[in-house]
Amino acid sequence: MTTADCIQSIGIIVAIIGLTITIFNNRKQLKIFNEQLKLNFFSDYTKRYQEIVLNFPENINQQDFDYRNLSDEIRNKTLRYMRVYFDLCSEEYDLYRAGYISDRVWNNWKEGIEFAFSKKAFYDAWNIIKMDTIYYPEFTKWIKTIVKEKDEIINTKR
Numbered sequence: 170m171t172t173a174d175c176i177q178s179i180g181i182i183v184a185i186i187g188l189t190i191t192i193f194n195n196r197k198q199l200k201i202f203n204e205q206l207k208l209n210f211f212s213d214y215t216k217r218y219q220e221i222v223l224n225f226p227e228n229i230n231q232q233d234f235d236y237r238n239l240s241d242e243i244r245n246k247t248l249r250y251m252r253v254y255f256d257l258c259s260e261e262y263d264l265y266r267a268g269y270i271s272d273r274v275w276n277n278w279k280e281g282i283e284f285a286f287s288k289k290a291f292y293d294a295w296n297i298i299k300m301d302t303i304y305y306p307e308f309t310k311w312i313k314t315i316v317k318e319k320d321e322i323i324n325t326k327r
Contacts, residue, residue: 211274217257224250225290234290236297251294252302258282259308266307286315 170178226247228234236244261282265275285291295316304312 221250221254229290230288232289252298259304262308263305283315
């Protein structure tokens with residue numbers, strides 16, 4: 170092997186090592202970037218949820234909550250934010266079904282949605298809003314199962 174061959178071999182080895190390090194670093198940076206995107210995404214949905222909740226009346230979670238007892242202005246505002254909440258829920262459901270969010274995140278959101286529908290205000294709002302709003306068919310089907318469970322509970326109490 171000549172000196173030129175040795176230099177060429179060393180150059181190839183150095184290039185391979187450099188390429189390997191570059192690939193490793195790029196993969197590491199891509200992973201960090203993806204994690205940051207997920208965090209920003211989750212943070213955005215959390216912010217949207219908080220904005221909705223902050224615009225609900227203070228007594229929204231009470232079992233005797235009744236839209237008929239609200240002034241027109243408060244009722245309309247509350248139903249508008251309920252519509253936004255249901256839109257948010259449908260987006261979350263669709264993102265989960267498309268595989269864009271993890272099972273862990275979806276299970277947290279799912280439990281929150283189911284808990285919300287256990288409350289009279291959310292249940293009543295869905296029954297009002299569904300009359301003039303169409304959501305993804307799969308989402309509507311899922312919500313119908315939650316509402317059906319609530320209907321059964323209400324009917325057994327009568």
